[in-house]
Amino acid sequence: MTDYLKIADPEWFKQRVTGIVFCVFAAFALLAVRLFHLQVIGGEEYRRLSASNCIRLESIDAPRGLIFDRTGDMMVDNRPAFDVSIIPRDARPVEETVGNLAGLLHFTAEELMEKIREKRRLASYKPVLLRKDIGRNTLAAIEVQRYDLPGVVINVTPRRHYLYDQSAAHVLGYLGEISNEELSCGKFPDCRPGDFVGKFGVEKTFESVLRGERGGRQVEVNAKGQVVRVLQTVDARPGHNVYLTIDRGLQQKAEEMLRGAAGAVVAMDPGTGEILAMVSSPSFDQNAFVSGMTYDQWEALISNPNRPMENKAVQGEYPPASTYKIVTAIAGLEEGVIDEKTTFYCPGFHRFGNRVYRCWKKGGHGSVEVVRALAESCDVFFYQVGQRVGVDRLAQYATALGLGSPTGVALDHEADGLVPTSAWKRKKTGIPWQGGENLSIAIGQGYNLVTPIQMLGLFAAIGNGGIQYRPQILKRIENTQGEVVRSESPTEAARIEFSGKTMELVRRGLWEAVNTVGGTAFRSRWSAVDISGKTGTAQVVGRKEEETADDQEEVAHYHKDHAWFVAYAPSEEPKIAVAVIVEHGEHGSSTAAPIARAMIETYLGGKSGGQKLAKRE
């Protein structure tokens, strides 16, 4: 007890406790007065309010931001949609109201009652959605019969509308109802079940920007559920508008060119990395996602062998085929395995070990050095180089050129591609690297896999003298007042550190491929502007494997090679780079190159391009 000192008088404590008691009484008196005020004085009024449950909260959805192309052409907007709901407690007698309504909504009364019963767990003052997006005629019919339809409410909600059906669907993406996982993951704090969120493409990438903030109002309603007074309103904040780097004219041109085929086209401004067009074919109907599609429609989409739901430009992994030869050429030149004068003789085949590796040209190319080898795409020349460089050194160059890893474009599910190494193969298959495989990968066959956007970035960097820009899809974000909220500028992902000589030789090879007789893309040259490019024909399956199938013709189609063409133009100081892949298009020179050529023409001043260039300045 000795510790408790200094206290002269234990009574002191007790006196102070008495002080607290007074404070406590005062506080409780305050509570009692308030209680009296609410219950005794305000009791009548509050009971009235409570009886009709008349203070309700209504949500105001924020209009989602719009999406424009680089020139300000609108690509996605919102249109008003009319949804019909019923508030069971206001709709009494419910059966009668539903009976009146059923015919107008093209449902049977029983179907509607079923919907209401499903939601019976909800409080009866909460609206039950009966039919979304009714047409204007139905709307008019309901308005006319208003008095026979108590408790029926029509909400106008903004619905996403993609202006150009199927166009740029893989870039823009689509919306879908928020899933339970998304709701619980915490990334969508403002969302509720039934909300639509971006599921794919730009709609998903820029979800937080496009979404805006929900508002709402407190309203007082009468016994019929009609609003008599708005007590307080919190305005919704509309989402920001997004301007893409896409050029809609060019985009449409590419879509036109690729129509009916499976494949991808991507175009980029090599000076900035801005994506000018990105097409993946076949496409899908984005509006169908918003209005809801049937199970059959969805089944048809996902079982289509041409994979319409995949953005082949960034998700599609293909053997690069002959377009890869520039990597082999660069590796050979930089490693000193060859120089500009080194020639190899091509008799049309190359013997390695006890196997014969054929050149695509049966008669052979004769003696070629690196520039002609690129121009004429001589396989034998690159077999020789590949054999000397070896897989692992080749892989270093491929990686340095941006292959084997995503480019970082702001779109979902971007594929890595694959740059094989001997260690990779041993780990993967357990079998050591075979010398012959050096030959296959040197011409872009074998294990190599690239995405069209990777190949495009590579060619754009060769074209602009060595800067690898991160492919950019967003131009800027503006708020509804038109003020720029965020503006994107070109980002350098890497710089190619090769000698000027190497660069020069590769660029010449690409120029000669299009502009000299014997070049593989000679047919696609353009008198107005010099184009540089490289064709490729990617083997899909070993042609020996014959499958037994019912439909020989279809099997034949799916065994055809993929056609590549990657190019930039003008050859000096390029303004556009294009990568084209046509699945089962057989030859790069005949199917893919004309598409790229048409794109370049459109962009650099074909029929409508002249004024476009002027507009851009």
Next chain:
Amino acid sequence: MFDRRLVQYFDWGMLALTLVLGAIGVLTLYSAVVSGSETPQRVLYIKQMLWFGFGLMAMVACFLFNYKTLDRWASVIYAACILMLVAVLFFGKYVGGSRRWLDFGFVSLQPSELIKLGLIISLARYYSRMATPKGFTLRQLVIPIVLTLLPFALIVRQPDLGTAMLFLLIAGSMTVYMKIERRSMITLVTAGAIAVPLVWFFLKGYQKRRILTFLNPDRDPLGAGYHIIQSKIAIGSGAISGKGFLKGSQNTLEFLPEQHTDFIFSVLAEEWGFMGSMVMLLLFLLLIVWGLNIAASSRDPFGTVLAVGVTFMIFWQVFINIGMVMGLMPVVGVPLPLISYGGSSIVTIMMSIGLLINVSMRRFLFE
């Protein structure tokens, strides 16, 4: 060792009061959840009874030993509390954007509830030794301020602003009870008056908005403001005699948010009216005055300060919670003692009452 007088002086009144309040709590909770749509909610009152039983055991555990042991172990208890709060920051379970819970698999606990007791015990130890009729000087207050701010800061980090404020209120009122020297008091008040605008100046826009909404729920008509309106309608519509048990319509229509936890009083007020609500208020008043009486009749300063602290804790929770649901106070997540659903809250309150009984039954013991 066992003293017959312990039984003789056992505080049966306190125990009875607790049981009555707990029973009212379970009944109100039954009414609040039984009409609910989801089964896990509907059985909450059963879980509440289990917690109540567990709380009774904790209560017994809290009066069996001599409370002076707490005086000796105060620093260990305090350290354990701080450790628990740190653990919450690192391993706590995220619920609705904040980390307040420690998940033990079969049961989740909210340590900030229990830790109120840890703080009260530590402050009681310090104050009971240092008290003088002249009051505390600033220098003497450094230790209690640090003792308070440490858990306060950790709880703000969770973030749980309401509970953190409760810590300040409990510690602050205990300190005022112990008396602050006049000059120090003036200094403290002046410093506070300067600090508030200064801190305000450095806050970010959204933080200011959050505080303004906290102080004035009408600023958030879709969230807190709406809840308060519905709560006021529920309470007011109870009028003088109430709508009757299980007849509360605001409640059954699920207009009330959190009707089983923070807004439980609205359910009671709607169904039992002014008369029922006043009975409830008087029971709480009785509980608090009883606690203060225990404080006053304790023979040693530690017992007095401990009982005062614990009673303050109960008082503040009652006052803030009932004030909030009637629109007198900011909307904060402070449970109503013994009535609101919540295991951590129930157990903590029962332990507090155990401590009060402990002090009460040993008031005639001398060593």
